[in-house]
Amino acid sequence: MNRQFLLDKRPLGRDLEYTDFKLVDSDVPSPGDGEVLVQVMYLGVDPAMKGWMENRADYVAPLEIGDLMRGNGIGRVIESNHEKFPVGAVVSGGFGWQEYAVSDGKNIPLNPVPEGVPPTAPLSVLGITGLTAYFGFLEVGLPKEGDVVLISGAAGATGSVVGQLAKLKGCSKVVGIAGSKEKCDFLVNELGFDAAINYREEDQAARVKELCPDGIDVFFDNVGGEILDIALENISDNARVVICGGISRYNLAGDIPGPKNYFNLVFRRARMEGFIVLDYAPRFGEAIAYLAKHVAAGDIIAKETVMEGFEQMPNALMALFAGENIGKQLVHIAD
């Protein structure tokens, strides 16, 4: 049987629940001419999925109630009628939340896993979250040598890559904000951040001022809300505020307050800018090559948190919003 999770309810303005998804059984599909059958080994989850479920994001095709949940995975070809993808090949693709997928290489584009990186890297550092870090930080954040960089959601799949890119690009101080001592220790001791702030236990506003006394040159925001206001209060002249996500906002209903300190953009002649990583699709190859090289060299650590078992998919997505993951949240489905 092929287990699948379908969208059952839209979690608009509230926390996700397991029952927003419907677990169904269907037959394992048979590959036709020119097709392969892939057994999914890992699936990744991403905060943007909640937006898709809510049908809020207009830059992706709508996800309807009853549709297979969308998502990227890594799988192994177990039947093949396609010469490019023999049985045993490990490939990444947009398989959706299911255990088996059929692809002709076009309806679900299949990509071989690059050499020298962990097989799950295409779901994390070489996947959408790593590409988001790459283009958001480098193309929107425009870091310069010597910059002071602040990152919210720094222990997440994107934030953790942003901080490592900042060090590679010669930024002088990289400060991450995360929600536990374990995460903060990880950022400083394993990823090479210069400092980390545990927002659950420390006074974020005081610590940001203390750690960035000359101001923040690039703020990379995955969180929104209070930390965005704190950062805006502490930007330096010509700062770049990159709006990547707003996970603190995704579960709120009604009118969610905006950043009251936005006017400091004037006094500091600074910029706040959003982006959609898919706009950079023509340049994904360049980014993947750069990131893969640095992962292979050990300059970038692709941290992952893995849950076990297909039925954990909803819990894995919920874990993101509870801040339980370090690095990319994956679910291991089959060997």
Next chain:
Amino acid sequence: MNRQFLLDKRPLGRDLEYTDFKLVDSDVPSPGDGEVLVQVMYLGVDPAMKGWMENRADYVAPLEIGDLMRGNGIGRVIESNHEKFPVGAVVSGGFGWQEYAVSDGKNIPLNPVPEGVPPTAPLSVLGITGLTAYFGFLEVGLPKEGDVVLISGAAGATGSVVGQLAKLKGCSKVVGIAGSKEKCDFLVNELGFDAAINYREEDQAARVKELCPDGIDVFFDNVGGEILDIALENISDNARVVICGGISRYNLAGDIPGPKNYFNLVFRRARMEGFIVLDYAPRFGEAIAYLAKHVAAGDIIAKETVMEGFEQMPNALMALFAGENIGKQLVHIAD
């Protein structure tokens, strides 16, 4: 006698009052060697002056209680010990709120009024408000041919120039927001705006949607508050939101809400950016030459509203916040 207005109280978080200024008499100063005595003919007022009075803006030297109010004027040299500025020369300079000023050309830099423009042009279209329009719109707003441009505070000294620059640059639709039918008629009939919205009588949100159905490419904001949120809701992909001012906010106390729709910057991969016109000082010459050429050619109309009499200075500044002016608010002091 030389009448002067000194700062007497800081109007922080409240409306300006006449008694925030102290009118004093002093002797008319005598010019020394290398100095001239200027009789001030016109003074201009600008919303930023309230920020100076509050000591809120950190990009200008603080204005202390008892200091002469700062401001630019046009005057005539009536005594001269400086060969470059003979008696009778009309000059612009930062004379402050007083009827007579002494300058050696350095403590208050003096500039001759360019040929072919009205003598008050250095206070309006060739002064800080015109320069603000020039650099804010062209360098931060980055208009392209065919762009849809929305301007709040469009009948003010800066907004009215932005709209005319937009037409000169080939923007396809220029919409201004202003506070009276008279102002809206002026924008459309005299300045060549494509449309205007009277925010006191019309439903701004509905009208913006109606007039900009394909989205706003450049929003030039002098007002802040509700209109900023409306604009953010209606930006097009890759839009530029130029934060020039926030006159709706200047009289409010406490925590003033930020733009709740800021996250649309992500969905629309757009940018919100502030600027300080003084940062462009090295390029003022280029801007003044461009603007003077177009004023002389009649392509840019430098509209002014003039009050009569030095004692009106506080009222002129208050009139800005009441939205009474069209174009630059000036005070006529002497012929």
